[in-house]
Amino acid sequence: NAGVTQTPKFQVLKTGQSMTLQCAQDMNHNSMYWYRQDPGMGLRLIYYSASEGTTDKGEVPNGYNVSRLNKREFSLRLESAAPSQTSVYFCASSEVVYQPQHFGDGTRLSIL
């Protein structure tokens, strides 16, 4: 019963490097989301995909790009990593609108 799977769990990057965070869900959900969580703060939405083939910006999209590869997979890319992007990143999915979101275990990303 995997749910939402994120890879990798931990990553250290140097400033300027690029990186793609992977997310896959096996619940046949339509909507998927990427959040970041910084110390002392709640989660903030980066990008989301309401359904396969669509993506939209969330609250903090600058410096990120996303791809909804198929219904199962939603990736987050950092083209040129910056120290301000050091955070814990969560992927989530929901069956349809108004249904609770199911979260992955998070990716801890440090940028030096």
Added chain:
Amino acid sequence: AQTVTQSQPEMSVQEAETVTLSCTYDTSENNYYLFWYKQPPSRQMILVIRQEAYKQQNATENRFSVNFQKAAKSFSLKISDSQLGDTAMYFCAFMKQRGETSGSRLTFGEGTQLTVNP
């Protein structure tokens, strides 16, 4: 834009006692959803309870219940018979009711760290 405020950064409670976590929100929407999520040290985000704004009855889920005051824009979480496993960061979250093609986006509060003491 919606905002969610949790005014208690930290709380503690003795095992088996009852504790209430506060949450207020600001919105001009009439139809929306409210959630409490729990994040234990394992970092996983776990849904605790959900409330639809159009329902007057407060949601309950075993030892967890809410006090939803729509006019006051207040949504508190009550944990009864606290257990050591309830130790976690608790987040209040708000979701607007939007069209089916628009996705459902959560706005989170800052969180309340709850510690249950033996």
